[in-house]
Amino acid sequence: MSRPSMPDTFFDSLAASVRDLSESVTLPAICYTSADFYEFEKEALYAREWLCVGREAFLENPGDFFTTRIVEEPIIVCRTLTGEVKAMSAVCQHRAMLVAEGHGNARGFVCPYHHWSYGLDGALVGAPAMGKTCDFNKADHGLPAFAVEIWNGFIFINFDRDAAPLAPRLAKVAEAIAGYDLANAEGPRPDPAPVLPWNWKVMFENNNDGYHASRLHQGPLHDFVPSAKAEFPESLPEEAGFLRFNGTLHMDASFNATQRALLPIFPGLSDEMRHRMTFANVPPSLSLVMMSDMVIYLILRPNGPESLEMDTGLLFAPGAMADPSFGHKLDMNMAATAHIIAQDMHVDELVQQGLRSRFAPRGRYSWQEGAQGQFNRWLVRRYLATRDELGAPQSSSGKDNSNPS
CATH class of the missing domain: 2.102.10.10 (Rieske [2Fe-2S] iron-sulphur domain)
Structure with a gap:
């Protein structure tokens, strides 16, 4: 790949997105809209990461x-x-x-x-x-x-046959979710993926945004997992994944009208794990939403700078699917989940529209957006390493690409 078209001023501006969260700002909007940046990202992330x-x-x-x-x-x-x-x-x-x-x-x-x-x-x-x-x-x-x-x-x-192994850089994530024993969890093959008209990072960020949960999703289907109970275990940018925990108001909370788990609980979960939802992330492609009775996994597959396909799958405790009432109980979970997903997708599409605006900001973060800080650190480390490897223009003419719009 040739050197990226973005100037050094653009790459220098990324430092503002990896400061302490209380001082940090969002990534420049062109990271979500630019075809040139998407081509750079293919090299920086997709040619090198698992x-x-x-x-x-x-x-x-x-x-x-x-x-x-x-x-x-x-x-x-x-x-x-x-x-x-x-x-x-x-x-x-x-x-x-x-x-x-x-x-x-x-x-x-x-x-x-x-x-x-x-x-x-x-x-x-x-x-x-x-x-x-x-x-x-x-x-x-x-x-x-x-x-x-x-x-x-x-x-x-x-795609890099000589890439360093993945598992050693996911040790913290693996330890945090070990009680789910996902290697032996069961679930159907996902349905064919729809094409979604927004950048893959908009999707990844929404999956991990605790800040919006008590606001966009307020009501009986989500109020048991308040944004104020979000936690963000420390991660290092060289690691391959990061976590978000969100405490719940009662044990074994789950997305349905009863607010409680209807399906069998994953047998390896501790009491601590049963009192929270866990969000585990392996960027750029895998995001896990984990409850006591069900895991939703999202596999993100970009197909352009402003679109992606996403495989949405479900995992359950071994034997759960053999229960004659499994389908009826799952329908209750999925009715609530579908309502929440529809809210998220409507927002994601409008965020993508906003990112195209000349007025798109480099916004400030709430403490409840700690996962976005982790994601930024993961991204920027890889962007800068690839820029250094490929080289970048020393100056630019016309519009300054470091501008957030």
């Missing part, structure tokens, strides 16, 4: 596969005949046709265009009528493979 793509439970048997897409990169994730989880590009190395769509079970992947065929490990095993092509070696034309790591039952990939 990206969640789904659950290992989606790949129960050898040959099981699913496809996904992150920052316009089509991806296949599959279980090989030896039981290994592999991830690779879905782009045929002949003429760029996609070799797989959706999910299912296969012995390999055949490009429907010219019938080049690949094994479950991505190796090219068949290329019809290529015998007269000079110096053609099938071993040189396999599907590009990615690094894979499984964390708490979630599959992460990294």
